[in-house]
Amino acid sequence: MRADAFALHPEGMASQNSLLELSDRLAGAVEIGEKAVAAVYGRPHVPSSGVLWRPGIVVTTDHTLKRDEDVTVTLADGRNVPATVAGRDESTDLAVLRAASESAAAIAPDSSVRTGSIVLALGRRTGNGISASFGIVSAAGGAWRTWRGGQIDRFLRPDVSIYTGFSGGALIDAEGRVIGVNTSGLTRGTAVTIPASTVSKIVDELLANGGVRRGFLGIGMHPVELPGGGEGLVILSLEPNGPAAKAGIVVGDVLLTLNGEAVTETDAVQAHLGAGSVGKPVAAGILRGGVPQTIEIVPAERPGRR
Amino acid sequence: MPVADFEKIAERLRRSLVRVAAGGSGIVWDAQGHIVTNAHVVRGEKTVDVSAANERREAQVIWHDRARDLAVLYTAPLASVVPAVLGDSSLLRPGQLVLAAGNPLGITGAVTAGVIHAAGPLWIQADIRLAPGNSGGILADASGCVIGITAMIVNGLAFAVPSNDAATLIQGVHLRKTA
Numbered sequence: 026m027r028a029d030a031f032a033l034h035p036e037g038m039a040s041q042n043s044l045l046e047l048s049d050r051l052a053g054a055v056e057i058g059e060k061a062v063a064a065v066y067g068r069p070h071v072p073s074s075g076v077l078w079r080p081g082i083v084v085t086t087d088h089t090l091k092r093d094e095d096v097t098v099t100l101a102d103g104r105n106v107p108a109t110v111a112g113r114d115e116s117t118d119l120a121v122l123r124a125a126s127e128s129a130a131a132i133a134p135d136s137s138v139r140t141g142s143i144v145l146a147l148g149r150r151t152g153n154g155i156s157a158s159f160g161i162v163s164a165a166g167g168a169w170r171t172w173r174g175g176q177i178d179r180f181l182r183p184d185v186s187i188y189t190g191f192s193g194g195a196l197i198d199a200e201g202r203v204i205g206v207n208t209s210g211l212t213r214g215t216a217v218t219i220p221a222s223t224v225s226k227i228v229d230e231l232l233a234n235g236g237v238r239r240g241f242l243g244i245g246m247h248p249v250e251l252p253g254g255g256e257g258l259v260i261l262s263l264e265p266n267g268p269a270a271k272a273g274i275v276v277g278d279v280l281l282t283l284n285g286e287a288v289t290e291t292d293a294v295q296a297h298l299g300a301g302s303v304g305k306p307v308a309a310g311i312l313r314g315g316v317p318q319t320i321e322i323v324p325a326e327r328p329g330r331r
Numbered sequence: 332m333p334v335a336d337f338e339k340i341a342e343r344l345r346r347s348l349v350r351v352a353a354g355g356s357g358i359v360w361d362a363q364g365h366i367v368t369n370a371h372v373v374r375g376e377k378t379v380d381v382s383a384a385n386e387r388r389e390a391q392v393i394w395h396d397r398a399r400d401l402a403v404l405y406t407a408p409l410a411s412v413v414p415a416v417l418g419d420s421s422l423l424r425p426g427q428l429v430l431a432a433g434n435p436l437g438i439t440g441a442v443t444a445g446v447i448h449a450a451g452p453l454w455i456q457a458d459i460r461l462a463p464g465n466s467g468g469i470l471a472d473a474s475g476c477v478i479g480i481t482a483m484i485v486n487g488l489a490f491a492v493p494s495n496d497a498a499t500l501i502q503g504v505h506l507r508k509t510a
Contacts (some may be wrong), residue, residue, distance in 0.1 A: 042336040048428035049474035051446060055426030145426055145446070157425040158458035186458055186487060188448075296499035 050199055055145060055157050057201025061130035062090030062194055064099040064149040065108070065122070067092055070098070074204055075122065075193030076227055077087035083122040087113045088210035088262070090120045096281040097151065100125050112231030116165045116175030116239070117219060118210045121231040130195065132221045142166045143199050144183050146207050148191035160185035170292055171211050174239070176299030179220045181205060187216035230300045240298030243267020246280060248290055252259035256289040257281045257312060272322040274311070281317070282310035298324055334482075336439045337430075340475040341442040346475070347415035348440060348469060351390075352379040356433040356468030357404065358477060359383075360501070361385035365377040367497060368467030369482050370395040381428040384411040394504040400482045401497055402467075403504055415469065418476030423450040429457050431481055431489065433468025441465075448488055453481045453496075457489040480481045 065075040065085045073089035075098055083098055090096070096108045106125045112121035142162045149155055163184035166263030169177050183196055187209050196204045196218045205218040230237045250256055257279040263270045280288060283297045284307050297307055306321045351357040355372030373379050373409060381390040381404060390406035403445050424447060431443045445459025457470060461484050470479035470491040479491030 041334045042340070042474065044336040044340060044473040047333055052424035052427035095336065146399065156423050156449045157446055157454070158448060159426070159428075188458075188488065189486065225432060246476075 031295040044060050046225050048133075049319055051145060051159065053157060054197055054199050054201035055147065057131075057151075058145070058147055058197035058203065059100045059155040060128050061103065061203060062147045062149050062155060063126070064190075065090070065096065065125075065193060066105075066189070070162075072150060072192050073192050076130055076193070076195045076203060076224075077126045077128045078121075078224065079126065080127050081123055082111075082228060082232070083108060083124050083126060085120050085122065086205055086206065086208045086210055086226060087115050087118045088208070089121045090193050096122060098122065098126070098264045100126055101155075102279050112225055112235040112237075114175065114237040116171060116173040116237065117177065117223065117227050118173075118175070119219065119224060119227045119231075121204065122230050130203040131201070132225075133198045133200070133204045135220065135222060137198065138162060138181065138204050138220075140167055144185060144204065144219055145197050145199075146183065146187060146191055146194060147197060148186045148188065148194040155189065155315060156191075158177060158188065158191070170265065170295055173211075174295065175211075175237075176223075176296060177219060178223045178226075181218040181220055181309070183207070183218055185216075185276045192216070193204055196248060203291055226300050238303045239300065239327045240302035241267070241327035242294070242298070242322055243268045244274065244280075246291060246294070249279060251279065251312070255281075258288060258291065258294065268325045269309075270322050271310075274309070274320060274322070275313070277313075279312040280309060281312055283307050287309070296312040298327070337444070340471070340473070342429060343413075343475050344415075344442060344469050344471055345411045345440040346411075348432050348434075349381050349383045349409065349412060350405070350434050350439065350464070352376070352380055353469055354434065354437055354464045355466050356464065356481075357407075358383060358467070358469055358480060359364050359414050360403070360436060361414050362408060364420040365434045366390060366406065366410040367480060367501065368400045368402050368404060369480065371395045371400055371482075372467045377405065381406050381409070383409050384386065393471060394501075399492060399500060401480065401492060401500060403501055408464070410467065417498060418472050418474070420450075420455065420495045422477045423447050423472075423478065425449055426434040429459060429478070430471045430473070430475075431457070431461055431465060431468060432460050432471070433461070433465035433481060434467050435462035435464040437464060443509065445489070451468060454482075455491040455493050457491060459489045460487045463510040
């Protein structure tokens with residue numbers, strides 16, 4: 026049948042073309058990347074996906090993990106192994122599991138991911154093996170904060186279909202390297218990718234503390250324009266005995282910088298209070314009665330909302 | 332250049348594509364005038380209109396199988412078309428590029444690109460944009476060989492009948508010899 030058809034199409038099948046090369050490369054990327062993608066059974070009906078981040082460590086999305094016990098993961102070789110929840114962080118929508126897995130994801134360098142880069146999203150489901158969808162990075166921007174207050178190093182939005190069960194799965198590049206973890210739980214409508222650098226940070230934090238400890242200064246502030254030009258944040262309230270109050274900040278001070286970086290909106294302050302900030306002194310550049318000065322504040326752990 | 336190859340392959344696929352009935356697609360299966368489409372496109376009719384470029388013919392529905400959603404039509408060969416080249420649908424890998432050619436929403440010969448999502452036993456699942464009117468059309472690999480007949484969209488995923496299954500079924504049908 027094929028030989029017959031070929032005769033009708035002399036320029037057909039056999040000819041190698043560049044599209045075929047790209048096709049082979051993408052399928053090859055899936056074969057490499059899928060070794061680090063697991064199915065995670067932590068909710069009724071459809072499993073979600075997970076990424077084998079390090080040997081013994083599986084990362085998935087917090088919003089798809091509906092229970093903390095009886096969680097199992099299915100690995101690339103088809104083995105279904107039990108997993109225990111090591112920690113979860115709803116602010117970045119990540120959860121970390123411990124499971125008997127040997128593989129670890131190869132991570133793509135941050136600088137290699139740009140708007141327009143070709144990417145594939147991978148997910149795993151029961152019995153069906155790996156599933157892939159294809160597209161490009163439609164936006165690669167700077168740091169951002171999720172609606173739950175999680176600090177993400179980079180805004181990555183893939184123009185890729187995130188099908189049911191794809192949350193917690195990997196976004197990979199054309200070499201099969203992991204760019205990050207996909208989730209539909211942080212934005213309405215389209216999915217975003219949590220970049221690998223943020224995932225690694227959260228994994229460290231969750232493994233060490235079981236939760237992500239975020240910094241807290243104990244100040245209420247509002248953006249103001251300064252009489253001499255420029256902008257700052259005027260301190261409107263202070264948490265009694267909070268870190269800022271203890272450091273000597275008073276209501277009416279205008280916050281200009283943190284560790285030398287200008288802060289003109291509250292999000293910029295939050296950016297200094299992400300994972301790992303608790304207990305590390307920050308230098309606050311303030312204006313008091315028109316006189317600039319620097320006060321050191323030691324962020325405390327933000328009181329939990331759980 | 333991938334772009335040049337893409338255009339070349341898209342053009343070749345279009346030449347093996349016909350319009351069937353009100354708003355469906357069909358694949359030119361051989362040089363004898365056989366056209367393959369979905370059973371749901373012909374809706375149990377005995378004859379349907381088939382057209383390509385400026386030609387329009389009435390075709391007989393000589394076989395259909397609702398379970399596999401396939402139908403074979405026969406008409407005197409159209410001059411402007413070239414038979415499709417069949418690929419091997421048993422060799423598909425998730426992530427490999429696929430192209431779909433069809434007549435979605437009344438647009439003639441539209442081509443979209445995507446990848447194999449998962450190769451199931453009964454259906455090829457492809458991550459590719461389709462719309463009503465793609466039914467009965469071509470799903471091809473990156474070399475322009477037909478690997479499936481696009482049949483439906485489920486939760487945004489394209490489902491296609493594997494070309495090997497279609498070829499086996501159709502070989503069992505007594506295809507008409509040259510008229």
